[in-house]
Amino acid sequence: MVLCNGSSLNKKATFRVYLQEILSGPNATLYEVARANITSVSPTNFGQFLVGDDFVTTTPDPNSMRLGRTQGFVAFSDLDELAIALTFTFIFTDGPYRGSSLTIAGRKLVLGKNQEIPIIGGTGGFRLAQGYTISNLVASTPISVTFMYDFFVV
Template structure:
């Protein structure tokens, strides 16, 4: 009987040692970050089966001009399409054709247009949700004919940040941010936004 017990104990010890070694081996292999599992080694080729173009980065400093649909503005570049009588204008919608210039003067060096809309989306605070396509015109620059898709908020704060969520042409697959500051011109007929654009993009292969 004692012999059987001793044999069982020995078998149990051997089983426990083998189990411990197996656990240590699994833990060791799972923390080997230098080698990907074979099931994941093919992922890069699936995501990018050809020569992947590198991501580029560009910064632009330009100006955006809004001529609001105010009574004192003779030629506004926006129009109100929904004008409900709500506190602080909640629900108002304007369609925009603002324009972009390389300098603060609205009459010189137009480089593109901002096509889109802005909506007063705040019930208790001023919060204009804006969505625009920045369409760059044929002005001789390398990004002429390209677009950026821009989203953001304009509030009572004269400065803020918008998101770049897409693009085409030279700005294909764009993403990034636009820091802006705004002021009313000396004539009181337009709002000037100073834009610092920081954009990342991946030009598509021909």
């Protein structure tokens, strides 16, 4: 997993993390903040806007080591497909990338597999980062969702 030292700049890195999203309850990490007039009748939730502050872990187990958080927002932005436009910043507070962050932004099919999202920048050891991440749904319950993110930083 460690191909980039948190203090090194502009190093290549390939690694996997898990995003733990809690959808409801007192510890929810994702909240709706706006919706369009069409959202309630749209089969694709068009116009719904959500903000999240999710946990990033080393394994799919939500109780595994926390590497940091993912903060950002999603907007359901397609009238025909269940798709979102997203911007997330992965903020690493522990592990080999502690003190660094990576920001991704792009379009993602909600139910799609191997969704490629561009890395648009970073801080710390990932300053001026480029590359992409591949996202996949790992687990889903009515209360929580776990996504796997494979990062390819160049």
